[in-house]
Amino acid sequence: xxxxxxxxxxxxxxxxxxxxxxxxxxxxxxxxxxxxxxxxxxxxxxxxxxxxxxxxxxxxxxxxxxxxxxxxxxxxxxxxxxxxxxxxxxxxxxxxxxxxxxxxxxxxxxxxxxxxxxxxxxxxxxxxxxxxxxxxxxxxxxxxxxxxxxxxxxxxxxxxxxxxx
Amino acid sequence: xxxxxxxxxxxxxxxxxxxxxxxxxxxxxxxxxxxxxxxxxxxxxxxxxxxxxxxxxxxxxxxxxxxxxxxxxxxxxxxxxxxxxxxxxxxxxxxxxxxxxxxxxxxxxxxxxxxxxxxxxxxxxxxxxxxxxxxxxxxxxxxxxxxxxxxxxxxxxxxxxxxxxxxxxxxxxxxxxxxxxxxxxxxxxxxxxxxxxxxxxxxxxxxxxxxxxxxxxxxxxxxxxxxxxxxxxxxxxxxxxxxxxxxxxxxxxxxxxxxxxxxxxxxxxxxxxxxxxxxxxxxxxxxxxxxxxxxxxxxxxxxxxxxxxxxxxxxxxxxxxxxxxxxxxxxxxxxxxxxxxxxxxxxxxxxxxxxxxxxxxxxxxxxxxxxxxxxxxxxxxxxxxxxxxxxxxxxxxxxxxxxxxxxxxxxxxxxxxxxxxxxxxxxxxxxxxxxxxxxxxxxxxxxxxxxxxxxxxxxxxxxxxxxxxxxxxxxxxxxxxxxxxxxxxxxxxxxxxxxxxxxxxxxxxxxxxxxxxxxxxxxxxxxxxxxxxxxxxxxxxxxxxxxxxxxxxxxxxxxxxxxx
Numbered sequence: 001x002x003x004x005x006x007x008x009x010x011x012x013x014x015x016x017x018x019x020x021x022x023x024x025x026x027x028x029x030x031x032x033x034x035x036x037x038x039x040x041x042x043x044x045x046x047x048x049x050x051x052x053x054x055x056x057x058x059x060x061x062x063x064x065x066x067x068x069x070x071x072x073x074x075x076x077x078x079x080x081x082x083x084x085x086x087x088x089x090x091x092x093x094x095x096x097x098x099x100x101x102x103x104x105x106x107x108x109x110x111x112x113x114x115x116x117x118x119x120x121x122x123x124x125x126x127x128x129x130x131x132x133x134x135x136x137x138x139x140x141x142x143x144x145x146x147x148x149x150x151x152x153x154x155x156x157x158x159x160x161x162x163x164x165x
Numbered sequence: 166x167x168x169x170x171x172x173x174x175x176x177x178x179x180x181x182x183x184x185x186x187x188x189x190x191x192x193x194x195x196x197x198x199x200x201x202x203x204x205x206x207x208x209x210x211x212x213x214x215x216x217x218x219x220x221x222x223x224x225x226x227x228x229x230x231x232x233x234x235x236x237x238x239x240x241x242x243x244x245x246x247x248x249x250x251x252x253x254x255x256x257x258x259x260x261x262x263x264x265x266x267x268x269x270x271x272x273x274x275x276x277x278x279x280x281x282x283x284x285x286x287x288x289x290x291x292x293x294x295x296x297x298x299x300x301x302x303x304x305x306x307x308x309x310x311x312x313x314x315x316x317x318x319x320x321x322x323x324x325x326x327x328x329x330x331x332x333x334x335x336x337x338x339x340x341x342x343x344x345x346x347x348x349x350x351x352x353x354x355x356x357x358x359x360x361x362x363x364x365x366x367x368x369x370x371x372x373x374x375x376x377x378x379x380x381x382x383x384x385x386x387x388x389x390x391x392x393x394x395x396x397x398x399x400x401x402x403x404x405x406x407x408x409x410x411x412x413x414x415x416x417x418x419x420x421x422x423x424x425x426x427x428x429x430x431x432x433x434x435x436x437x438x439x440x441x442x443x444x445x446x447x448x449x450x451x452x453x454x455x456x457x458x459x460x461x462x463x464x465x466x467x468x469x470x471x472x473x474x475x476x477x478x479x480x481x482x483x484x485x486x487x488x489x490x491x492x493x494x495x496x497x498x499x500x501x502x503x504x505x506x507x508x509x510x511x512x513x514x515x516x517x518x519x520x521x522x523x524x525x526x527x528x529x530x531x532x533x534x535x536x537x538x539x540x541x542x543x544x545x546x547x548x549x550x551x552x553x554x555x556x557x558x559x560x561x562x563x564x565x566x567x568x569x570x571x572x573x574x575x576x577x578x579x580x581x582x583x584x585x586x587x588x589x590x591x592x593x594x595x596x597x598x599x600x601x602x603x604x605x606x607x608x609x610x611x612x613x614x615x616x617x618x619x620x621x622x623x624x625x626x627x628x629x630x631x632x633x634x635x636x637x638x639x640x641x642x643x644x645x646x647x648x649x650x651x652x653x654x655x656x657x658x659x660x661x662x663x664x665x666x667x668x669x670x671x672x673x674x675x676x677x678x679x680x681x682x683x684x685x686x687x688x689x690x691x692x693x694x695x696x697x698x699x700x701x702x703x704x705x706x707x708x709x710x711x712x713x714x715x716x717x718x719x720x721x722x723x724x725x726x727x728x729x
Contacts, residue, residue, distance in 0.1 A: 070345050
């Protein structure tokens with residue numbers, strides 16, 4: 001089963017390999033990982049998408065909590081959250097396909113960020129399933145390159161996850 | 166007043182109460198070693214960095230203090246890896262200091278450079294690369310705090326040469342601020358209530374005691390609990406010396422080479438009370454048939470140990486010195502109930518006694534060849550109760566666990582988790598350095614001994630009177646045993662064909678050596694060896710194809726023991 005975990009960590013040298021090394025060393029799966037500083041610049045927030053049954057997820061959260069540099073682990077399994085991912089897609093574009101690409105871009109509320117006589121580059125933001133769907137529609141036009149950020153998530157409601165909670 | 170990095174480090178060690186350290190100098194710690202000469206810290210120069218770490222590890226295991234080892238960068242530092250992994254698996258509080266190439270050279274493949282923070286990340290509780298001399302005092306303070314609290318473990322500080330030379334104003338903080346590190350020390354009182362209820366409801370309880378009990382010195386509390394509820398006690402290899410083997414409630418060790426009665430008791434129990442143990446695969450055998458009818462209470466300071474391998478009915482997170490008194494108090498609150506419960510488990514104790522009589526811990530002694538078990542039994546008779554026993558890894562280690570009676574805590578120092586051959590001799594060195602007056606004995610095999618035999622030099626140089634018992638079967642015995650039982654006696658690369666003259670080896674280093682080849686010589690050689698001052702090797706030419714029994718084959722259930 002797919003799980004999304006957010007981790008507040010010390011914004012320090014060498015923290016990322018502690019977290020990623022824990023996953024590889026203990027045989028846990030990482031589907032995606034994104035990381036950047038938070039409002040408090042001494043803290044970074046990682047969003048990890050992983051998979052496993054309840055027992056594995058329990059071990060993952062416990063093992064993460066055991067790392068000295070990990071301040072808080074938030075498991076979004078049982079709480080509502082908003083999930084967004086960004087993708088940038090480079091597509092072959094010729095006379096026949098240019099209009100159709102622009103229609104798809106419009107439908108998905110994506111933006112064209114670069115144009116050449118033979119290609120379009122577009123950015124799209126949304127739930128990972130939306131990005132998957134757009135990619136499938138663009139595939140027949142000739143996909144040249146895709147870059148995805150991996151999802152980031154934010155809990156719903158007024159409560160905010162900070163160090164003090 | 167300003168101090169250099171190396172002066173600051175040494176000052177911090179003294180403020181942490183460090184008296185003895187183990188190490189090996191080199192290019193990137195030369196400044197540190199220079200300043201070391203001006204301190205009262207006692208430094209022991211081992212002959213290999215791995216041995217320095219094992220010695221510091223055993224020093225910590227024997228004393229309960231934080232062990233400290235130093236090595237230089239590159240090969241010196243990589244030589245510490247096995248020692249650090251050994252300490253990590255057995256949760257020894259340690260601080261390891263490695264030199265590093267100067268900061269501007271890091272990452273350039275400089276001479277004797279190795280990424281130690283990267284290499285030791287999965288085998289340390291935490292590690293540091295010091296990048297500014299101003300951080301050094303805080304880092305050392307944190308390192309000692311992390312190493313010695315919660316579930317203890319090794320912490321590595323990688324210290325570049327230029328940081329040792331740079332100077333700053335020295336200030337040692339009183340407290341540690343680590344927002345990501347707050348181990349749960351005090352157990353949840355409601356969990357203790359539930360634990361007491363479960364104990365009072367049990368009719369076939371077993372106490373399963375691990376290394377956590379040894380590390381937290383709860384032998385007295387453990388005795389009170391065991392006697393209060395009259396539950397049989399089985400220990401892991403690491404928990405061994407926390408409960409006296411000769412006590413009527415003792416079942417000895419459980420697991421792959423555990424006693425018949427310990428494994429039967431665990432398999433048939435209705436309540437397993439795990440105290441500072443982690444359900445290692447060598448303990449559980451096949452998980453599906455492990456304690457199938459038992460409810461499990463798991464007490465551990467490390468939440469990751471709980472529910473990692475087995476299902477747990479009641480987790481209790483906290484340290485044993487806080488858990489056990491709380492539990493005892495609850496159980497003794499109503500003496501009449503407790504008495505009734507104890508009476509109701511009499512049938513269980515009778516059953517356990519029957520198992521003990523059915524298959525006691527034994528071996529077939531002969532007049533023709535020396536049985537290794539016999540040597541251990543005799544050694545046990547001839548040594549003091551507080552003698553410290555270290556071992557290497559293999560058959561001799563299991564025989565030591567099975568046939569030596571431990572009654573004083575922290576007297577059995579062995580590599581349980583990682584199973585490191587070559588641990589015993591440097592460990593004996595470290596324990597003897599901590600307790601110069603006590604008997605310290607390394608029980609060894611001929612294979613393991615040769616993995617760190619160079620430490621004989623250290624023993625002689627520092628007049629550390631360690632006694633070494635080598636059970637010599639000219640085999641890598643444990644692997645040979647597996648080959649005999651599971652590979653149709655195809656002894657691939659397990660015969661140590663070259664007979665080593667261990668007596669001459671001892672003499673070459675300036676130590677003494679005695680040898681026994683017949684059973685009637687065993688006692689004489691042991692007496693002679695133990696009475697001779699200084700380091701001594703006692704070599705016993707033992708039955709070559711003796712097996713460690715009982716044995717639970719890998720993947721089998723605990724009750725599927727091979728008994729003979």
